Amino acid sequence: MELLYNQGFGGMTRPKEWITPHKVSMLILILEYAEKEKKKKGAASVTAEIGEGWDLKVSRKFCRAMLSWIQMPDVELLQLLPKVRDISEELCQILIKRLHGMVSTGISSLANFFQSLEQLLDSNNGEASLHRHSILGMFMRRMVLSYDKLSFSQVSKLYAILKLYVKEESGRLTEANRSEAMADISMVMDDGGTMTKEELEATLPECAEERPKELPAEKVFTRRQGEFFIAQQASLLEKDESKALPPDILQQQINALQESNPDLTETHYLSYLNCMRLSEFCGAIHNLHSYFDHLLPKGDNSKDNKDSNHNTAEQKTKSYRYRYAALGLAGLHCRFGHRENALHALKEAIKMAQEASDHVCLQHAMGWLYRLEDKEGIDISSLLDRSVAKTEELNLPYLTSLGIQSFTRHKALQSIQPAMVFEYLAKSDALNCQHNQSQLVSTSLAQQSALWQMYGQSTMSSLCDQLLLSMSSLEFSTVGHSRIDSEAMCLAVSNQARQLADQGRVQAAKDVLLFAETKFPKMSQHAKIWMLCKQQLLFQQAVNQARWQQAEQMVLSIAALSSIDSKFRNALLSRMKGETTQSLKLLHDVIDQCTNHKEGWSTEMHARALMLLAEVQCESSNHMTAIPHLFECLALCHKHHLTYLAAMATAHVAHIQLILKMPHHGMSLLKKIMPVILANGSVQDKSRVQLLLAKCQLACHTSKQDPEGRKTALLSAVQMLSQAAEGFHTVETEYRVKDVMYLQAHIYQELGYTSERNKCAMHFRQLDQQYPTALVPPMSTL
Known part of the structure; x- marks a missing residue:
C-alpha cells in the first residue's frame, strides 16, 4: 500500500504520509491508551501523552516507544507485539483483539475506526482526551486526513493488506489465503489499471521468518521517515560509527529509500558518507556529484520566462551550490591523500567565494588550505593567524577554535615553548565552553594528550586520555548538539593501550584494543588508528620474545598503514637480527624522509631514528662514529622540548662513556636523567x-x-x-x-x-x- 501511494498511481501526487497496517496498529494503541485515560479521569486532558490512568512506568515506556515507531519505518506485527508486550500485557492483548475484530467484521470497520478517531480529537467541546497539538495528536490528524482522501478502491486495498498483516501474525497465511487476498486486491484502480502481484508484494512491509523468500526485505519509507532516517544515520556516522548500520545493510536501506523517495536528495549524501567510511573513492565521488547535481535548481529555460529577479535569484543559488560543491570535493580529495586534486578544487571554491563575497565559505576553504599546506612542511603561521582573526570577526566560533587548535599544533612542531602551546589551547577551551562545542573539547583533550606524550610526560598524557574517555560516558555528551569526536576517542583508547603495554600489562592492552575494535569496526573511518597500534604492540612483543619471523609479518602489516613507521621497525628488526648493512640503509632512508618533511614524518621519529643509528654504530664497534648522531639527537630533542627522548639519548652517551673507560662521567649523566626515566619511562x-x-x-x-x-x-x-x-x-x-x-x-x-x-x-x-x-x-x- 505504501508503494502504491508513493509511486502516485492513478495520477495521484506523492503524499508525505499514507496509511499502512503498521500505522493502523499505532492508531489502535493511541486510541486505547487515550480511552482508558478518559474512563479513569472522566474526560480529563492527556496532554503530553502521560496521565494517571496508566502506571507512570507504563506511560513513560509508551511515550518513548510511540515516538520511535512513528519516526522509524514500518515493522511486521510479529516484531511489534513483543515490544508492546514489554510496555503492557493488557495493551498487547487489546491490540490483537482489535485487529482481529477489524479484519473479521469487514471493510466498514475501517470507516468506523477512523470515525472514532475524529470523535476522540473533537469530543467534549474541544476538551479532548488527546491534545490535538501533541505529537500523537498531530500524527492521528495526519492519518485521518490521509484516510479521508482515499477512494473506495484504495480503502479496499488497504483492508486486504491489513488482512495479510494480521494473518501473518496468527500463522494462518497459507498459499490459498495469499491467492485469495491477491484476488481481492486485483481490482480496478482509478485510472483503469490493475495491481499486479509484484506491486502487491512490494507494498508489504518487512516480514518475519514466515514470509516466503521471494518477498523483498527492504523497508519502505515515507518522506518524513526517510528524512529522520538520514539525519539519524548521518549523525551516527559522524559521532559513533559502531552504532550506525553496517555499510552493506545501510546501502540496502539507502537504495530502498531512493526507490520510494526519488526526490529526496539527501540520500545521495548519506551514500557518500557510507562510501567515505569504507574509503571507496569511486562511489564517494559519484554520490557527491549526484548530491550537488540534484540540489541545483532546475529552472525554466523557456523564452517566456524573462523575469530578471527570478534569474538573478537562480544564478545566486547556482553559485552557492557550485562553490560548496567544490569545497566538498576538495575535502574528499584531501581525505584520500590527493593533494594536487584537492588544491585545484579548493582554488576553484576560493575563486567563486571571492566573486560572491562569501566570507563564510572563504574561511571554510582557508581551513582546508592550511591543512593541505601543512602537509608539505610549509610555514603557515601567517595564514593561520589571518584565518583565526577573520573567523573571530565573522563570529564563527567553531572555525575560530579549530583554527587556534591547528595554530597550536603547528607552533608545537615549530619548537615553541610548551607553556605558550598550552596557553593557546586554553584559549580554544574557553571558546568551546562558551559555545558548548563538545566535539572540539574532545579534540583539544586529544591534542593535549599528544603534546604531553611528545614532551615526555606520559602520566599527564594518560590523565588527558582518561578525562576524554570519561566525557564519552556522560549523558550530556549524547543529547542535543553535544557530541564526542570519534577520532579523538579512538586516539585516546589506542594511547591507553600503548601505555599499558609499556608497563608490561600486555593482556590489558589487548583487551583495550578489543574494545576499540568493537567500538570502531575494521571498515569504519578511524579503524586505522587502533589497527596501527595493535600491529606495533604485536611487533614489540615478538621482538621481546625473539620471534623474528612473526616480527617480519608485523612489519609487513604496519607497511599497509604507515610506510615510514614500517621502515623504522624493519631497521630495528634488522639490527636485532645482526643485519647491520640493511639496518643502516633503512635508517638513512627514514632520516632523509624526516629531514625533508615527507608524509608521515615526526620529530619523535627523527630522534628515535638517530638513536637507533647510534646503537647500530656501537654494535659495529664504531663508538666514536655514534657520538655525532647522539649529539644531533640531543640537539633536536632540546630544540623541540622532547624531555624523555633527550634523557634516553643521554643514557646512550653514558653507555659510550662507560665503554671508553669513563664510568664516572657516565654515572654523573645517569644520576641526572634517572628521575625522568623512572617517572615517565x-x-x-x-x-x-x-x-x-x-x-x-x-x-x-x-x-x-x-x-x-x-x-x-x-x-x-x-x-x-x-x-x-x-x-x-x-x-x-x-x-x-x-x-x-x-x-x-x-x-x-x-x-x-x-x-x-x-x-x-x-x-x-x-x-x-x-x-x-x-x-x-x-x-x-x-
Whole structure:
C-alpha cells in the first residue's frame, strides 16, 4: 500500500504520509491508551501523552516507544507485539483483539475506526482526551486526513493488506489465503489499471521468518521517515560509527529509500558518507556529484520566462551550490591523500567565494588550505593567524577554535615553548565552553594528550586520555548538539593501550584494543588508528620474545598503514637480527624522509631514528662514529622540548662513556636523567637504564682503591640488577634477563655467596638453552 501511494498511481501526487497496517496498529494503541485515560479521569486532558490512568512506568515506556515507531519505518506485527508486550500485557492483548475484530467484521470497520478517531480529537467541546497539538495528536490528524482522501478502491486495498498483516501474525497465511487476498486486491484502480502481484508484494512491509523468500526485505519509507532516517544515520556516522548500520545493510536501506523517495536528495549524501567510511573513492565521488547535481535548481529555460529577479535569484543559488560543491570535493580529495586534486578544487571554491563575497565559505576553504599546506612542511603561521582573526570577526566560533587548535599544533612542531602551546589551547577551551562545542573539547583533550606524550610526560598524557574517555560516558555528551569526536576517542583508547603495554600489562592492552575494535569496526573511518597500534604492540612483543619471523609479518602489516613507521621497525628488526648493512640503509632512508618533511614524518621519529643509528654504530664497534648522531639527537630533542627522548639519548652517551673507560662521567649523566626515566619511562627502558647504572657503579669502585666501597657498590648493584631482571621478565624480554643473571653470578662469586651464585648460574643455563647466544642480539649497546 505504501508503494502504491508513493509511486502516485492513478495520477495521484506523492503524499508525505499514507496509511499502512503498521500505522493502523499505532492508531489502535493511541486510541486505547487515550480511552482508558478518559474512563479513569472522566474526560480529563492527556496532554503530553502521560496521565494517571496508566502506571507512570507504563506511560513513560509508551511515550518513548510511540515516538520511535512513528519516526522509524514500518515493522511486521510479529516484531511489534513483543515490544508492546514489554510496555503492557493488557495493551498487547487489546491490540490483537482489535485487529482481529477489524479484519473479521469487514471493510466498514475501517470507516468506523477512523470515525472514532475524529470523535476522540473533537469530543467534549474541544476538551479532548488527546491534545490535538501533541505529537500523537498531530500524527492521528495526519492519518485521518490521509484516510479521508482515499477512494473506495484504495480503502479496499488497504483492508486486504491489513488482512495479510494480521494473518501473518496468527500463522494462518497459507498459499490459498495469499491467492485469495491477491484476488481481492486485483481490482480496478482509478485510472483503469490493475495491481499486479509484484506491486502487491512490494507494498508489504518487512516480514518475519514466515514470509516466503521471494518477498523483498527492504523497508519502505515515507518522506518524513526517510528524512529522520538520514539525519539519524548521518549523525551516527559522524559521532559513533559502531552504532550506525553496517555499510552493506545501510546501502540496502539507502537504495530502498531512493526507490520510494526519488526526490529526496539527501540520500545521495548519506551514500557518500557510507562510501567515505569504507574509503571507496569511486562511489564517494559519484554520490557527491549526484548530491550537488540534484540540489541545483532546475529552472525554466523557456523564452517566456524573462523575469530578471527570478534569474538573478537562480544564478545566486547556482553559485552557492557550485562553490560548496567544490569545497566538498576538495575535502574528499584531501581525505584520500590527493593533494594536487584537492588544491585545484579548493582554488576553484576560493575563486567563486571571492566573486560572491562569501566570507563564510572563504574561511571554510582557508581551513582546508592550511591543512593541505601543512602537509608539505610549509610555514603557515601567517595564514593561520589571518584565518583565526577573520573567523573571530565573522563570529564563527567553531572555525575560530579549530583554527587556534591547528595554530597550536603547528607552533608545537615549530619548537615553541610548551607553556605558550598550552596557553593557546586554553584559549580554544574557553571558546568551546562558551559555545558548548563538545566535539572540539574532545579534540583539544586529544591534542593535549599528544603534546604531553611528545614532551615526555606520559602520566599527564594518560590523565588527558582518561578525562576524554570519561566525557564519552556522560549523558550530556549524547543529547542535543553535544557530541564526542570519534577520532579523538579512538586516539585516546589506542594511547591507553600503548601505555599499558609499556608497563608490561600486555593482556590489558589487548583487551583495550578489543574494545576499540568493537567500538570502531575494521571498515569504519578511524579503524586505522587502533589497527596501527595493535600491529606495533604485536611487533614489540615478538621482538621481546625473539620471534623474528612473526616480527617480519608485523612489519609487513604496519607497511599497509604507515610506510615510514614500517621502515623504522624493519631497521630495528634488522639490527636485532645482526643485519647491520640493511639496518643502516633503512635508517638513512627514514632520516632523509624526516629531514625533508615527507608524509608521515615526526620529530619523535627523527630522534628515535638517530638513536637507533647510534646503537647500530656501537654494535659495529664504531663508538666514536655514534657520538655525532647522539649529539644531533640531543640537539633536536632540546630544540623541540622532547624531555624523555633527550634523557634516553643521554643514557646512550653514558653507555659510550662507560665503554671508553669513563664510568664516572657516565654515572654523573645517569644520576641526572634517572628521575625522568623512572617517572615517565616504560618498564623496558627503566630496566635498561638500571642495568647500565649498575655497570657504571661497579666500574667506578675497584677493589684495589676502596675495598669497603667496592663491597657496598656490589651489594647495591645486586639489588639494582634484581629490579632490572624483574622488569625484563615483566615485558617478556628473557634474553636480557640472561645478561643480568650472568653479571649477578660474577658479583656473588666476588662476594663469596656460593648458593646465590649457583642459583644465578642455573637460571642463566636455562635461559641460554631457550635463547641461544647465536640467535639473540649482542648486548654491546644500552
